Amino acid sequence: MKLRYILIVCLILMIKTSSGQTTIYHPFPDSNAYWSSGEFDCTICDGSDGTLYKFYEWIQGDTIINSYTYHKLYKYERISFNWMGNDTSNVFLGYDGAIRQDTSGKKLYYIKAFDTSEVLQYNLNLSIGDTLTDRIGGGNRVLSIDSIFIRGNYRKRFLLTPDYINNPLDTNYAIIEGIGSTQGPFIMSMTPNFESGRWLSCFSQNNLSYYPDTVSICQIFTGINEIVFNNPPIKIFPNPSSTTITISAKGINTYILSNTFGQVIKEGKLNEDETTIAVSALPNGIYILALDGRSFYKVSVMH
Numbered sequence: 001m002k003l004r005y006i007l008i009v010c011l012i013l014m015i016k017t018s019s020g021q022t023t024i025y026h027p028f029p030d031s032n033a034y035w036s037s038g039e040f041d042c043t044i045c046d047g048s049d050g051t052l053y054k055f056y057e058w059i060q061g062d063t064i065i066n067s068y069t070y071h072k073l074y075k076y077e078r079i080s081f082n083w084m085g086n087d088t089s090n091v092f093l094g095y096d097g098a099i100r101q102d103t104s105g106k107k108l109y110y111i112k113a114f115d116t117s118e119v120l121q122y123n124l125n126l127s128i129g130d131t132l133t134d135r136i137g138g139g140n141r142v143l144s145i146d147s148i149f150i151r152g153n154y155r156k157r158f159l160l161t162p163d164y165i166n167n168p169l170d171t172n173y174a175i176i177e178g179i180g181s182t183q184g185p186f187i188m189s190m191t192p193n194f195e196s197g198r199w200l201s202c203f204s205q206n207n208l209s210y211y212p213d214t215v216s217i218c219q220i221f222t223g224i225n226e227i228v229f230n231n232p233p234i235k236i237f238p239n240p241s242s243t244t245i246t247i248s249a250k251g252i253n254t255y256i257l258s259n260t261f262g263q264v265i266k267e268g269k270l271n272e273d274e275t276t277i278a279v280s281a282l283p284n285g286i287y288i289l290a291l292d293g294r295s296f297y298k299v300s301v302m303h
Contacts (some may be wrong), residue, residue, distance in 0.1 A: 025124075026155045026178035027103045029205050030071045034058045036201040037184035054078040054201075057185060063098055065111060065118075070098035073186065094258060094288065097186070110135065110186060121186060124156065124177060131163055132175075134187075139163035143172065150210050155179070179203045179211050236289065240300035247275045249291055256290040257299070 039053040056076045063070050075096035097112040099121065110121040119135050126132060131139045140160040147154040155177040174182045181187065183198040203211040235248040247255060247270060257266040257277065265287065266277060279287075282301045289297045 024153070025103065025106055026153065028099065028101055028108050028122075028178055028180070029059060030062075030101075031059055032207075033203070033205045035180065035185040035203050037199060038201055039184070039198045055184065057096070059099075065098065065116060068100050068118075070100045070111060072098045099186070122175060122180070124158065124175070126158055132158075132160060148176065151208065151214055176211070234291065234297075236297055236299065240302040241279055242301065242303045243280045244276050244278050245289075245299060247277065247289075247291075248273065252291045254292055258288045258290070259285065 035055075035057045037055045037057070039055070040051065054077065056078075058074055059071050060074050061072045063072050073096045074094060095113050097110055097115075099108055099110050100118070101108045106124040107120060108122040109118045111118040120133075121135065123132060126142050126145070128142050128145060130142045132142065133139055139162070141163040142158055143161055144159045146157050146159075148157050157177075158175045159172055160175065161172050176182070179185070180200065180203070182200045184200055185203070187198065200211065202209060202216060208214070209216055234252070235246075237246055237248075239245060249270060250272070252270055254269055255267065255275070255277070256264055258264050265282065268275075270291075279299075279301050280303075284302055285300075287299045287301060289299045291297070
């Protein structure tokens with residue numbers, strides 16, 4: 001009798017533990033979060049054609065839109081003109097949009113840069129067989145729901161497939177609570193494209209890696225001034241400045257000065273030796289200086 005009682009108690013505890021694995025909702029982060037993802041498009045797909053994209057996205061600051069508080073998203077993109085990674089150029093996209101979440105409703109809303117109308121990015125109040133509609137109206141059917149153990153907690157994982165596919169093979173992808181889609185965190189269409197692919201490389205928060213595992217090193221993007229690749233000797237001074245900045249960059253032809261929302265403030269051609277740009281009329285803040293569209297620097301204006 002005593003043994004039976006012990007077994008019953010153990011069974012109840014096991015059931016509670018099992019159900020507790022996925023009943024706690026893990027919301028999306030609101031700060032100190034970083035995602036790295038990739039995408040390729042090709043025709044022959046043998047390495048001789050196609051385009052490879054690498055995206056780096058992070059949350060930085062808040063904004064108020066329509067009386068709601070949103071967390072601002074920033075994006076930086078690298079483009080390779082074949083999928084082997086050669087012929088790379090770098091494009092800073094700046095402010096890319098913002099997100100807010102309804103934690104009780106397990107929903108995440110997205111609003112693109114310079115817009116005022118939000119769309120539903122994720123709805124995680126789903127059951128097997130339900131359809132999740134992406135931002136451009138594509139349907140994605142829930143095939144299964146399980147949980148994965150990450151840093152001491154279980155997070156729900158939803159396996160989905162495009163609803164027009166009856167016998168899915170390698171077209172499946174997943175959405176993980178608090179992380180996003182395994183195709184990329186904030187993509188417009190979650191439906192896989194023919195002769196293309198998307199993937200989430202890693203996700204980290206507070207300098208800790210959560211995806212694809214907790215031991216991999218996820219490249220942490222910590223500052224705009226780190227976006228520099230293959231540069232010749234370049235000098236930008238004084239920085240910070242209240243009046244003018246001078247650019248000394250041999251072999252560089254053009255410059256674009258943008259704010260952190262991606263809006264172009266000034267642009268032009270560089271002199272062979274030095275070029276001076278007036279910043280006295282600009283508000284205090286951080287600006288992005290792009291040289292030949294491939295080297296990016298942080299410029300501070302302080303009056």
